[in-house]
């Protein structure tokens with residue numbers, strides 16, 4: 205009896221610490237992130253469904269619609285005030301997110317294909333449009349993302365690019381790996397003579 209109360213207290217403490225970690229995004233906290241085993245099983249977003257979320261300036265979720273919850277298999281309570289990387293899939297290169305953050309932090313919208321990891325280990329692909337939210341004076345107050353189901357032929361183009369970026373990142377230390385993976389992507393785009401946005405909207 206006493207052992208089971210102690211165990212419950214211990215689990216509660218770990219969970220509170222995890223929540224604090226998600227709210228703060230301290231780097232030590234990546235060790236606390238619940239490990240989800242990524243499965244090679246897909247959950248497809250229905251054609252007419254849109255996943256919507258809003259974040260604060262630091263990427264903590266402040267709104268997640270019902271479709272988000274269903275696709276990611278988290279309750280609203282599990283998502284609110286938590287870093288958006290809760291659904292980060294290990295197949296996604298860090299460079300792809302840097303491109304997203306650099307663009308939205310500069311006040312522009314961005315489009316991106318993203319592979320996400322649900323709580324049950326399944327993955328789901330989305331085509332996201334992320335825009336800054338502004339107050340009456342035009343200052344950025346947070347971000348809004350609306351995602352739809354991506355076309356299969358677009359995924360057939362973006363997936364090998366992300367794969368290549370990820371394998372480049374794995375060859376370098378964390379500090380410089382994104383420079384190399386983004387460098388690869390930028391070189392590929394300039395050899396086609398297109399900008400990132402032209403490319404992403406054309407596939």
Ligand SMILES: Cc1cc2nc3c(=O)[nH]c(=O)nc-3n(C[C@H](O)[C@H](O)[C@H](O)COP(=O)(O)O)c2cc1C
Pocket residue numbers: 257258259263287288289290291292293298301305318319320334347348349
């Ligand atoms: C509005 C908004 C929506 C986002 N949506 C996603 C998403 O669907 N999946 C994802 O992995 N990251 C998303 N991100 C990016 C995450 O904040 C984070 O940068 C990314 O998951 C990489 O996490 P990491 O820095 O821990 O590697 C979003 C960020 C913002 C601001």
